[in-house]
Amino acid sequence: MASAQPPADDAAMAALLSVLDEVHDPEIPILTIADLGVLREVRIDAGRVVVVITPTYSGCPAMHAIEDDIEHALTAAGYRDFTVETQLAPAWSTDQMSAAAHAKLRSVGIAPPTRITTDKRALLGEHVMCPRCASRQTERISEFGSTACKALYRCRNCLEPFDYFKCL
Amino acid sequence: MNVAHFEYVQRLGDNALILGQRLSEWCGHSPFLEEDIAMANTALDLIGRARMLYAHAAALEGQGRDEDALAYGRDERQFGNFLICELPNGDYACTLIRQYLVDVYHHALYSTLCGSSDAGLAAIAGKAVKECAYHLRRSGDWVVRLGDGTAESHARCQAALDEVWAYTAEMFNGDAIDDAMAAAGIGVAPGSLAAAWRDEVEAQLALATLSVPRDDWSASGGRQGLHTEHMGRLLAELQFVQRAYPGQKW
Numbered sequence: 001m002a003s004a005q006p007p008a009d010d011a012a013m014a015a016l017l018s019v020l021d022e023v024h025d026p027e028i029p030i031l032t033i034a035d036l037g038v039l040r041e042v043r044i045d046a047g048r049v050v051v052v053i054t055p056t057y058s059g060c061p062a063m064h065a066i067e068d069d070i071e072h073a074l075t076a077a078g079y080r081d082f083t084v085e086t087q088l089a090p091a092w093s094t095d096q097m098s099a100a101a102h103a104k105l106r107s108v109g110i111a112p113p114t115r116i117t118t119d120k121r122a123l124l125g126e127h128v129m130c131p132r133c134a135s136r137q138t139e140r141i142s143e144f145g146s147t148a149c150k151a152l153y154r155c156r157n158c159l160e161p162f163d164y165f166k167c168l
Numbered sequence: 169m170n171v172a173h174f175e176y177v178q179r180l181g182d183n184a185l186i187l188g189q190r191l192s193e194w195c196g197h198s199p200f201l202e203e204d205i206a207m208a209n210t211a212l213d214l215i216g217r218a219r220m221l222y223a224h225a226a227a228l229e230g231q232g233r234d235e236d237a238l239a240y241g242r243d244e245r246q247f248g249n250f251l252i253c254e255l256p257n258g259d260y261a262c263t264l265i266r267q268y269l270v271d272v273y274h275h276a277l278y279s280t281l282c283g284s285s286d287a288g289l290a291a292i293a294g295k296a297v298k299e300c301a302y303h304l305r306r307s308g309d310w311v312v313r314l315g316d317g318t319a320e321s322h323a324r325c326q327a328a329l330d331e332v333w334a335y336t337a338e339m340f341n342g343d344a345i346d347d348a349m350a351a352a353g354i355g356v357a358p359g360s361l362a363a364a365w366r367d368e369v370e371a372q373l374a375l376a377t378l379s380v381p382r383d384d385w386s387a388s389g390g391r392q393g394l395h396t397e398h399m400g401r402l403l404a405e406l407q408f409v410q411r412a413y414p415g416q417k418w
């Protein structure tokens with residue numbers, strides 16, 4: 001989107017993106033909304049900033065907090081003319097999470113989603129790797145974990161329980 | 169405005185909201201922690217789905233109402249949800265059996281609605297269908313674990329199935345609104361989902377060693393706003409704050 005703009009707009013877009021890069025997921029704060037794939041589009045329409053986000057789960061209570069956080073971050077950075085829009089289609093998928101997001105999740109002991117959701121076994125959560133000892137000898141304890149986007153697993157090698165960020 | 173279109177989307181929202189409200193009653197009361205979390209998350213998905221559907225319906229209506237007005241500002245006779253969604257939770261077996269029967273229906277329904285000619289509805293269905301698949305996997309697992317479990321869990325599941333079975337037929341008996349929406353390519357003719365639903369449910373019940381109840385009577389009326397005695401109390405709890413303090417926000 002920025003490549004078609006004159007250089008002055010490139011700078012404006014870069015500044016804007018750096019502000020949005022400080023907005024984190026309230027439930028998994030190590031991830032930014034860009035890491036999570038919730039931040040779908042950013043554009044400047046005749047001076048007005050438009051931020052487009054997409055919900056992870058339909059009932060995700062974090063979405064409202066994320067919208068507020070975006071508005072606070074923009075206001076704090078001096079932006080006055082902006083809107084935050086929600087877009088449903090195409091539906092959010094864990095495939096949209098960045099490689100950086102996967103590494104960050106692992107670093108806090110959360111198993112990242114198995115990469116490709118078109119693999120049915122991945123969708124159903126088989127072969128989840130323990131984020132602590134990398135063993136694949138793991139078992140699901142519950143379909144749901146501490147948030148809608150996670151399931152609870154246990155490692156049969158190191159015996160530690162862990163959260164798995166489900167494929168969706 | 170196309171009234172049938174508005175009503176159709178609003179009813180989809182009603183089913184999601186009322187079932188979500190019922191499931192949320194388990195929050196803090198489920199048999200163990202993981203199930204408490206699972207139940208609450210499923211409720212959240214349904215309430216989130218209701219919100220999207222109501223927002224879409226309100227936009228179709230174009231009268232300045234929003235999703236909160238539809239959820240909190242209507243009376244019992246104006247809700248078009250299936251009776252099965254408003255039935256009391258009963259024991260855990262009853263809640264899970266009902267959930268399974270509705271999950272199978274919703275999964276097929278939203279899979280088809282992904283191809284709706286209403287792009288807004290198709291987008292909502294695209295999100296809902298993924299969550300339905302997940303809900304169905306969980307409720308289907310539980311039906312087998314409890315049905316083919318102990319004598320006690322088996323007996324409770326069979327009793328629950330016998331209790332709610334008569335409320336399943338209503339899901340497939342569409343009215344003029346359903347017919348008009350199916351003809352317009354916006355909605356799905358509910359009857360078209362019946363045979364596949366039956367096959368899937370019978371196969372799962374066989375795995376669960378549960379018997380399919382006889383189809384000797386059935387209850388209906390939800391689409392027309394004719395509800396069971398349980399609906400009024402459910403709405404009283406759901407709507408109390410907004411009725412007492414209209415427009416109040418967190």
Ligand SMILES: [Zn+2]
Nearest residue numbers: 130133155158
């Ligand atoms: Zn391990």
